Amino acid sequence: MPANRKQKAGPLQDVFLKGILVHNPILVQVIGICPVVAAAVSLRAAALLAGIYTLILILTEVIASAFLKKTIRWVRVTLYMLIGLVVISPFSCYLEKNNAGIRITVGIYLSLLAANSLAVLRCEKIAVKNTVKYTFFDSLAASIGYSAVFLLVGFIRELVGNGTIWDKPVRFLPRASGMLMPFGGFIVLGFLAATLRAVVIRRYPQHAKAMMIQINPMPVTLKVPTDPATDKISNDTAEAPVINTLVTEAGTETDVPEALENADPPADSEPVNENETSEAEEPGVQDKAEAITHGEDNPVPSESSEEDSGEHSSIAEESSLNTEQEPPQEASQTQAAHTDTPQDQPEGIPGHSNPDLIDQRFMDLLHFLEECDTPSEGNKLTDS
């Protein structure tokens, strides 16, 4: 697993392409959008925030890469914020004394740049695992991507909302002051994100998939005991394929492994994950699966069908879905077999999403953080 987390070293232009466009911090990764939405109401304020932010990000990442690789993690994170504060404090003092207007415009968001989540994330994901040179270029690319969006949003909102560019009046449209509110920032960001996606799909189609992967949820693997010889579920524990396809497209397409389709789950399986995984997407997915399962076209004449609808894994339900040629008695037997292990099933309202879904998400996040914490070798910039 750590091998997958390694940053692949690539040519310099690839680093910049990814940092600015493909993995744009704001428009693709949606990190650190608070100052953009709230404070980027004019080009001047946006330029100020973007400049300071660039300085913070580059300094923090380079220092982290050079000196903090062997520091304890929670100390490292604290130090990132301290570095940010050291950079921001002189600017803040200078602006308060010499340019109070812009200081009021940027407000608390200038100070909050010290605790920017993007800096912490990039330091932990990139800086402490790579060389200083690679980290410098990576932070530079990310800063350019972040600053470009910052400036663009500030420019558009100032022009539309205030009728000015860098405080000089431009009169061609009536002032729509609503664009200076945070919702205006969200709207501009949304359109910019759509535009960026269109540009990448058209100009760099090889990176389009990477953009999609960035916004997809983390894959959740399901451990199902299978016997490789017979391809049937047995008592041996093996890792089943990722079931995201099943989860996201329950109503249209099911990539359920045959082992899951044709066999009953054992008593020591983990159906909790299955159920919660199936409901981790949108709530309508489970309803869709139910509608198909208990629909008029494919009735399941099982005695316990009402009870099973929410308590059992969607995979089991989908397996009964996919075996349309299977006699109804067999399907009912399959479901009846599932009711034999009620202690393994999560409690919840039948046919609806589990209220403890947030716990599963939290556990996934913990797993993700553990994986991030595993040591990996540093990368070297191969091409300059």
Add this chain to the structure above:
Amino acid sequence: MPTEKTELSAEKQIKKHYLNLLFMLLAPAVMAWYYYGAQALLLLAVCTAGSALFDLVGVKFTLPRAKPPYDFSAFFTGAVIALMLPASFPLGRAAIGCAFAIIVAKMPFGSTHNAPFMPAAAGFAFLCVCWPAEVFNYPAIADKFALFRLSTAPGVAGSSLASMLQVGDSMRLSPINILHLLTGSIPGPMGSGAILVLLAAAFYFLFTRASALYNSFGFLFACGVVAFLFPRGANSSLSSLVLELCSGSLVFAALFLVNAETAESPQKPLPRLMFGMFTGLLCMLLRYFGVFEEGVCFAVLLANAVWPFAGIRLDKLRKSVIKPPANPLAEAELETGGGADAR
């Protein structure tokens, strides 16, 4: 799997639905013309034509090769925005509001039926936020008929009934007052003040799309209950009920905004009723504690945003209260054989 034929019939139904709505909007438009002259018609024309134009341009820009079926929803959006505005509202700004409704609230999602927010409510809310002084300053109604006059009296702040209620003014109801309220001959939004005309439109709705009236009824019921229980100013409960329901665009919104078919709008009668009541409650909260005198468009947008989650919770609650029979076969057996044993 929907066949091509069923898809075509669904498209035709959507088209017919919006044509019905446009037909219903004719009556308030005529009243606006009657009260405010040709300026009202001009505003209506600019909004409807602007919305349709932005819709066509947006489709050409985003889907250059596709030919989506035209459903007249853009005309409906423009007409609703226009009829909720004062007749003296600047035409260019009205067009910007329509552009916002179409380009921001509708086009990114494909169509009105796929949009999470009601485009007309989004457009009107944008105008309220950007130019509140123009949106809530209503001109006086012309003393004599001037059907072809292309100007109105200047808008006056605080002249509408909703603004009087907002500042705590009270009004004694008399037959004359009530007649004025019902016919819309008081300063206010140009097309949404004539309550009697809107009730006639609701009657038409009863024969064309009766299920949508659940939303409207729930909305008006919630607004009425809040107005009756918590009258503003020195008004009595009954006066408050009448004045609140007749002020602003409440009845108009109940018919044309609250029961709009968006992506997450409920379909069954009970959820429709609950959605309407939820929107009505939000609307009255915004009226009582909000900045603007009319908060119905914000209430609709909030309800659109919150309902997908609230609806799931309410549905869970309903199903947990009304539990299905645990064993249908056993119950069936009880009805046949078991019943004989019991006897």
